[in-house]
Amino acid sequence: xxxxxxxxxxxxxxxxxxxxxxxxxxxxxxxxxxxxxxxxxxxxxxxxxxxxxxxxxxxxxxxxxxxxxxxxxxxxxxxxxxxxxxxxxxxxxxxxxxxxxxxxxxxxxxxxxxxxxxxxxxxxxxxxxxxxxxxxxxxxxxxxxxxxxxxxxxxxxxxxxxxxxxxxxxxxxxxxxxxxxxxxxxxxxxxx
Numbered sequence: 001x002x003x004x005x006x007x008x009x010x011x012x013x014x015x016x017x018x019x020x021x022x023x024x025x026x027x028x029x030x031x032x033x034x035x036x037x038x039x040x041x042x043x044x045x046x047x048x049x050x051x052x053x054x055x056x057x058x059x060x061x062x063x064x065x066x067x068x069x070x071x072x073x074x075x076x077x078x079x080x081x082x083x084x085x086x087x088x089x090x091x092x093x094x095x096x097x098x099x100x101x102x103x104x105x106x107x108x109x110x111x112x113x114x115x116x117x118x119x120x121x122x123x124x125x126x127x128x129x130x131x132x133x134x135x136x137x138x139x140x141x142x143x144x145x146x147x148x149x150x151x152x153x154x155x156x157x158x159x160x161x162x163x164x165x166x167x168x169x170x171x172x173x174x175x176x177x178x179x180x181x182x183x184x185x186x187x188x189x190x191x192x
Contacts, residue, residue, distance in 0.1 A: 010028075010031065010074055011070055013027045013028055013031075014028070014065070014068060014070060014074060015070075017062070017065050018065050018066055018068075022116060022118070023118075025062055025176070026118065026176055026180075028058075028061075028062075028074070029058055029173065029176050029177065029180075030180060032058075032074065032075055032078055033054065033058075033177065035075055035078075035079075036054045036057050036058070036075075036078050036079065036082050037050055037051065037054045039079055039082060040053045040054055040057075040082055040086060043083075043086055044086065047140075048140075048142070049089075051140070051142075053082060053085050053086050053089065054082065055170055055173045055174050055177065056085050056170060056173075057078055057081050057082040057085055058078075058173045059167065059169035059170045059172070059173045060081050060085065060169070061077070061078055061081055062169065062172075062173070063169055118179065119183070120179035120180060120182070120183040121179065123183045123186055123187070124147075124151060124179065124182055124183065124186070125151070127186060131189075132186075135182060135185045135186055135189065136148070136182065138185050139178060139181055139182060139185075142174065143174065143177065143178035143181060143182075144178075145164065146160060146164070146171065146174050146175050146178050147175075147178050147179070147182060149163060149164075150175060157171055157172055157175070160175075
């Protein structure tokens with residue numbers, strides 16, 4: 001349960017995210033990732049599916065952040081979005097519909113900025129190449145892919161979305177998560 005102070009910080013970050021602040025999206029993703037992912041893992045009992053649903057959850061939440069009412073708990077809102085995505089996915093599976101659909105509003109997606117380098121970006125780009133490649137190999141394959149496309153092939157978010165045939169908002173959330181995990185691996189290895 002978040003303390004009063006913690007709750008104030010979350011509310012402040014939500015307000016900043018509503019105004020399009022990159023660091024606020026990063027804070028919310030980092031702060032709530034484990035809760036949403038853990039919730040999904042219990043439901044679907046598959047790591048990759050749980051991660052995909054969690055990525056979609058944040059992608060949808062960030063697209064619709066202006067509609068979030070701060071009278072409610074942000075984690076409850078995320079879990080509700082997450083639950084609906086998972087129910088939709090299992091319905092589609094049961095109906096065996098294989099067409100890829102997305103209801104993401106692309107005009108909201110630009111809110112997660114593509115430009116200003118984050119602390120994770122700086123950490124990643126300052127690494128020795130051979131060492132960095134070893135660290136990247138420790139990530140799950142779908143995180144390795146977006147990191148490679150972004151840093152080694154220098155693709156824009158749009159190009160990555162096209163290349164892996166995923167909605168742009170999912171790509172942005174997946175990259176945020178991949179950079180966080182990679183920077184944690186780098187930091188752990190440098191403090192040994």
